[in-house]
Amino acid sequence: MNTAYIALGSNISPREVFLKDAITLLDDHEGIEVRKKSAVYETAPVGYMEQSDFLNMVIVVRTRLNPFDLLQYCQQIEGGLGRERVVKWGPRTIDLDILLFNHENMNVEFLTIPHPHMHERAFVMVPLADVAPQAYMPHLRQTAGEAVELLPSEEVNSIREWGRI
Template identity: 50%
Template sequence: MNSAFISIGSNIGERLLHLKDAVRALHSHNEVSVLSMSSVYETAPVGYTDQADFLNIVIEVRTSIDAYNLLTVCQEIEHELGRVRTVRWGPRIVDLDILLYNNDNINAENLIVPHPRMHERAFVLIPLLEIAPEIVHPDTGRFYSEEAAVHDQSVLLKQKVSGVEEFIQ
């Protein structure tokens, strides 16, 4: 079995509902099991800033599929939930990003793991560290908790989550 961490964000429409739908879709997939998830956090957009704030979570999954097939599953879920890619870092109904996959280093055209900018993004690190406080970068062995981004005060706790099953109800 493989372990992965996936970041999920939404800033269009019923943001919380979109997060729930994405987690539900992953959890119901026959080759993916959602083990844990962070609370829901609200953050301002990064990159393209002329858009609504995001709700963000990080989930931990176990899966029997490889990273490339997990990426396909994530992209299919985005498509099923109505994501349309128009502007890079622009508004989106839902966005699923594979942050880590086992301790693998993947540098392919369509997939880079560990996610190349996660160490700079508080909206990724804060929820990740909530569910995996001792996690380290697979290359450097450096604790993600040591990254400067974890001290960003703009990531706001929106909703505590007690567990996956409660969240997707």
């Protein structure tokens, strides 16, 4: 069995329903088991600013799928929940990003693991450190908890815990 960490984000209402539905669809797959969920955090948009705030979280899954099949299933969920890729970093019903997969390093045209920018984004690292502070990021040679400590405090402090689902 493989362990993967998946970031989820939504900023189109009903945001929490899209997060819940994505988690349910992942857990309903015969080769995926959702093991742990972070708190849900509300964050301001990054990049394209003319949009609503996001709800973000990270889940830990155990899976028999390989990274490519997991990515394909995540993209299938995104499409099924109405995600449209119109504006880069724009509004979305649901976004699913594979952050880590075991301790693997891979970089192919459509999939890079570990996620190449995760350590730069408080909206990813805070939920990851919440759910798994000891999650090891081999490309940085540090844990999620250590990476959060290196982020600018104003970014970390701007993230508001929204609740749990």
